[in-house]
Amino acid sequence: MKLLIAAVRSIAFYLAFYLGSFLLALASVPASFIARSRMAGLGAIWARWHRWCTRHLLVVKIVIEGQVPSGKVIVAGKHESFFEAIDLPNLLDRPVPFAKSELLDIPLWGKVGKAYGMVRVEREQGAKALRAMMQEARAFADAGRPLVIFPEGTRVAPGEGPPLRSGFAGIYKLVGLPVVPMAVQSGHIYHRWIKRSGTIRVAFGPEIPAGLPREGIEERVRKAINALNAEPRQ
Secondary structure, three states: OHHHHHHHHHHHHHHHHHHHHHHHHHHHHHHHHHOHHHHHHHHHHHHHHHHHHHHHOOOEEEEEEOOOOOOOOEEEEEOOOHHHHHHHHHHOOOOEEEEEHHHHOOOOHHHHHHHHOOEEEOOOOOHHHHHHHHHHHHHHHHOOOOEEEOOOOOOOOOOOOOOOOHHHHHHHHHHOOOEEEEEEEOHHHHOOOOOOOEEEEEEEOOOEOOOOOHHHHHHHHHHHHHHHHOOOOO
């Protein structure tokens, strides 16, 4: 019976969320001719719609622990599912994620993402692309918007703690900002076709200062996000 209820809730979630996403994508076309700020607003609306569907259709509670960061900082997060990738504007004040170039090339959605504000990450980073990426990141940070990166590079299963990708330390050094570790315990209920009800815990750790050596920042961030993620799940 529990599985059947979860399946019905998941179907309702998929229908509502993806229909809303399609309508918002269509709305981006006229918005693109009006003002870039209107398109940026659609990205925030999409995140709020996703949160509403998650809370009311999947019956998921979101609990936030620790001090939520803001301003000129890099938020380094543990990544277990698409939940946190979509929900970031609900967690932080106008966050700017580092996004793979493929995502920003998606028709309609990519235009909304660019208008909202994302740092484009190319798979093969040449010197020119790297300079452009850092210029984008610094400009967003100077505007008071937190930068967000998932330093493990991809989604990982609950309980796993792979090494950080080498690019994270380079970004940390070049941008010159402190880091706030973040863990989002979403994989156990959200990263599956039939999603479950329950609690998604979002935890922020103490700030790690800028200017640490490469080995020091990688080890501190890796330990911090895994320690935050080690708390019991509900």
